[in-house]
Amino acid sequence: MIRVSVAVETPQYAGLAPCLDYLSEQPLSPGTLVRVPLGQREVPGLVWDADPEAPPCDDHLLKPVAQVLQALPPLGPAWRQLVDFSARYYQRAVGEIALAVLPPELRRLESDGLDRRLAKLARRAPPDAQAPTPERPALSPGQQAVLTTLLPACRGEAPPATHLLHGVTGSGKTEVYLRCAEAALDAGRQALVLVPEINLTPQLEARFAQRFPGRRLVTLHSGLTPAQRLQHWLMAHLGQADLVLGTRLAVFCPLPRLGLVVVDEEHDPSYKQQDGARYSARDLAVYRGHAERVPVLLGSATPSLESWLHAQSGRYTLLSLPERIGQGELPRVTLLDMTQQPKPPAGREAPPLAAPLLQAMRQRVERGEQTLLFLNRRGFAPVLGCSACGWKSGCPHCSAWRVFHKRDRSLRCHHCGFADRVPRACPDCGNLDIEPIGRGTERLEEQVAELLHDIERPGGGAVRVARIDADSTRLKGSLEAQLAAVHAGEVDVLVGTQMVTKGHDFRRVTLVAAVNPDGALFTSDFRAPERLFATLMQAAGRAGRDAEAASRSEMWIQTWNPGHALFAALRAHDFAAFASSQLAEREMAGLPPYSHLALLRCEARDPAVAEAFLRAARDAARALMPPELADELVVYSPVAPHVAKVAGFERRQMLLEARSRARLQWLLAQWSPQLGPLRAAHKGLARWAVDVDPLDI
Numbered sequence: 251m252i253r254v255s256v257a258v259e260t261p262q263y264a265g266l267a268p269c270l271d272y273l274s275e276q277p278l279s280p281g282t283l284v285r286v287p288l289g290q291r292e293v294p295g296l297v298w299d300a301d302p303e304a305p306p307c308d309d310h311l312l313k314p315v316a317q318v319l320q321a322l323p324p325l326g327p328a329w330r331q332l333v334d335f336s337a338r339y340y341q342r343a344v345g346e347i348a349l350a351v352l353p354p355e356l357r358r359l360e361s362d363g364l365d366r367r368l369a370k371l372a373r374r375a376p377p378d379a380q381a382p383t384p385e386r387p388a389l390s391p392g393q394q395a396v397l398t399t400l401l402p403a404c405r406g407e408a409p410p411a412t413h414l415l416h417g418v419t420g421s422g423k424t425e426v427y428l429r430c431a432e433a434a435l436d437a438g439r440q441a442l443v444l445v446p447e448i449n450l451t452p453q454l455e456a457r458f459a460q461r462f463p464g465r466r467l468v469t470l471h472s473g474l475t476p477a478q479r480l481q482h483w484l485m486a487h488l489g490q491a492d493l494v495l496g497t498r499l500a501v502f503c504p505l506p507r508l509g510l511v512v513v514d515e516e517h518d519p520s521y522k523q524q525d526g527a528r529y530s531a532r533d534l535a536v537y538r539g540h541a542e543r544v545p546v547l548l549g550s551a552t553p554s555l556e557s558w559l560h561a562q563s564g565r566y567t568l569l570s571l572p573e574r575i576g577q578g579e580l581p582r583v584t585l586l587d588m589t590q591q592p593k594p595p596a597g598r599e600a601p602p603l604a605a606p607l608l609q610a611m612r613q614r615v616e617r618g619e620q621t622l623l624f625l626n627r628r629g630f631a632p633v634l635g636c637s638a639c640g641w642k643s644g645c646p647h648c649s650a651w652r653v654f655h656k657r658d659r660s661l662r663c664h665h666c667g668f669a670d671r672v673p674r675a676c677p678d679c680g681n682l683d684i685e686p687i688g689r690g691t692e693r694l695e696e697q698v699a700e701l702l703h704d705i706e707r708p709g710g711g712a713v714r715v716a717r718i719d720a721d722s723t724r725l726k727g728s729l730e731a732q733l734a735a736v737h738a739g740e741v742d743v744l745v746g747t748q749m750v751t752k753g754h755d756f757r758r759v760t761l762v763a764a765v766n767p768d769g770a771l772f773t774s775d776f777r778a779p780e781r782l783f784a785t786l787m788q789a790a791g792r793a794g795r796d797a798e799a800a801s802r803s804e805m806w807i808q809t810w811n812p813g814h815a816l817f818a819a820l821r822a823h824d825f826a827a828f829a830s831s832q833l834a835e836r837e838m839a840g841l842p843p844y845s846h847l848a849l850l851r852c853e854a855r856d857p858a859v860a861e862a863f864l865r866a867a868r869d870a871a872r873a874l875m876p877p878e879l880a881d882e883l884v885v886y887s888p889v890a891p892h893v894a895k896v897a898g899f900e901r902r903q904m905l906l907e908a909r910s911r912a913r914l915q916w917l918l919a920q921w922s923p924q925l926g927p928l929r930a931a932h933k934g935l936a937r938w939a940v941d942v943d944p945l946d947i
């Protein structure tokens with residue numbers, strides 16, 4: 251019997267024990283999928299590279315491997331290296347990452363089931379080799395310049411690098427991705443293309459499929475059935491798929507012939523996984539490209555400040571597409587100064603849209619064009635209140651208000667999901683007049699219909715208002731149906747949350763308005779302005795997609811702070827100016843990307859338990875720090891996050907801050923292994939996790 255090291259999905263931080271040892275009758279190469287006994291169960295595992303420093307143990311204590319799934323080619327060294335790196339960097343067990351990123355169906359399969367699946371794949375019809383070559387647009391001079399830099403690396407003829415492609419929406423970035431992918435595929439390699447949102451995959455998939463009719467394209471995202479996901483993953487792993495298009499989880503897709511990684515909308519926060527191993531797919535894509543010596547292309551109209559700084563310092567190559575394709579203009583941005591609007595009569599609420607904006611919307615209706623109203627708050631009203639006694643619709647389980655949803659007359663907590671019917675009268679004083687405070691998309695939709703009820707469409711009939719947000723798209727297929735209605739011109743005014751600002755190619759929209767964006771200017775979240783700028787730029791990009799209408803497309807912003815620098819940069823469509831002012835502030839304050847953060851989060855029913863654990867963890871970290879590093883590493887005391895209580899659990903967190911990534915990693919490597927044992931000493935602690943490079947702090 252031979253001893254083999256196997257990565258299994260151990261519970262969180264089981265001492266970070268990298269792998270467990272088992273016995274096998276034959277040698278097994280690393281990356282082989284096996285099933286092994288663990289406690290009373292049989293679990294999936296991956297044979298892993300043996301740790302030369304592992305302490306010796308008696309073979310007779312070891313159990314034999316239960317099954318070897320020989321039909322699956324072992325996961326290669328590049329894939330294992332990616333997993334090893336992720337585990338080390340994000341402070342997780344190797345097995346936790348390795349198994350969690352496999353298709354769930356693969357983890358369940360036994361040998362015979364796998365054999366059947368693989369047999370089915372051989373039998374699949376190959377793509378049409380005689381497919382006609384699709385038409386490609388002649389490149390713009392900007393695209394040509396960018397591709398002169400990119401193509402040699404995509405063909406494998408020049409050393410690989412990480413490139414940041416900065417280009418406004420409609421500047422032809424996707425065309426650049428297509429050309430790069432084509433070069434990589436023609437060189438016999440595979441291309442991996444990441445998108446932030448599952449909702450955006452169908453559009454992009456259609457574009458790639460149309461361009462590469464003779465190639466095999468697969469998608470990978472959480473919306474696939476387990477069987478589809480396994481099939482697509484297997485095609486990638488076996489080298490049958492040429493192009494993989496997916497969301498963040500696809501960054502771990504094994505690709506034996508990888509030749510290119512594209513990360514579209516690289517600034518998007520959804521690239522960061524928010525539970526389990528909290529990895530950043532964008533950052534891992536960059537690592538992967540570096541490790542596998544293939545070019546990485548990050549694209550965005552509003553790059554993350556992290557990537558922008560790398561591009562400024564020369565670590566990434568900066569490529570720009572400053573103009574929209576075909577003389578397309580960017581919408582003119584108008585700031586609507588809300589401090590100058592007429593005051594509503596005493597006791598009355600101000601209307602949601604100021605008169606000039608309403609006028610601009612009427613014009614659109616008369617011309618048969620569409621307006622998009624962006625309000626990042628779903629529900630009817632964020633709070634319900636009693637003016638007699640001051641009662642407000644709090645959540646009994648969270649430190650947050652419950653949102654009033656009028657459609658089903660419910661009060662819903664957006665943090666824990668707790669919902670019940672709206673009370674008839676104030677629960678505290680019996681007052682019958684409980685009122686909505688503030689406004690969400692549901693209410694805006696209703697109010698817009700009222701405000702425009704007196705005008706008739708050119709074709710006859712009342713103005714048609716629609717809403718797209720997480721509530722209106724809960725049912726499968728409903729988002730597609732609603733988008734189709736917008737594209738077909740069956741909607742005059744579309745009200746929506748962030749969901750509608752991303753990616754959609756609305757041809758009839760010539761007016762985009764941000765109804766109430768000011769909140770993000772004054773939060774304690776230091777990334778809020780960066781996100782707001784990106785969202786507003788993206789929203790602006792929804793207007794004037796049609797070249798003919800571009801010249802009269804506009805973006806309006808209702809703001810009480812028209813003098814804010816963010817809006818000035820937005821008016822000028824000047825990302826570089828915005829970025830440099832933000833970077834200057836971040837540098838002054840010692841915030842990322844000029845520092846590197848890790849957060850230890852935990853929760854317990856009793857806040858004292860959470861705080862005691864974090865204080866002990868803080869003391870452990872401080873004890874590890876040599877005094878000469880005091881300037882370079884700061885270990886903060888525990889604090890409560892913005893929403894401190896969720897679903898009955900009190901949340902607390904503590905922050906580590908370092909001048910350099912290497913210093914932070916140095917501390918984490920010694921500190922994390924102490925946290926498991928430390929946790930055991932704090933009874934009553936529920937969940938806890940280290941979050942490296944957290945987005946929300």
Ligand code: ADP
Nearest residue numbers: 387388389390418419420421422423424425575
């Ligand atoms: P982005 O990804 O930057 O938003 P796209 O690549 O989607 O930009 O291009 C915007 C629009 O311009 C699309 O309709 C696309 O088909 C078209 N387009 C892109 N490049 C060219 C080109 N060189 N010539 C003509 N049309 C182009």
Ligand code: ZN
Nearest residue numbers: 636639676679
């Ligand atoms: Zn009351």
Ligand code: ZN
Nearest residue numbers: 645648663666
């Ligand atoms: Zn709640």
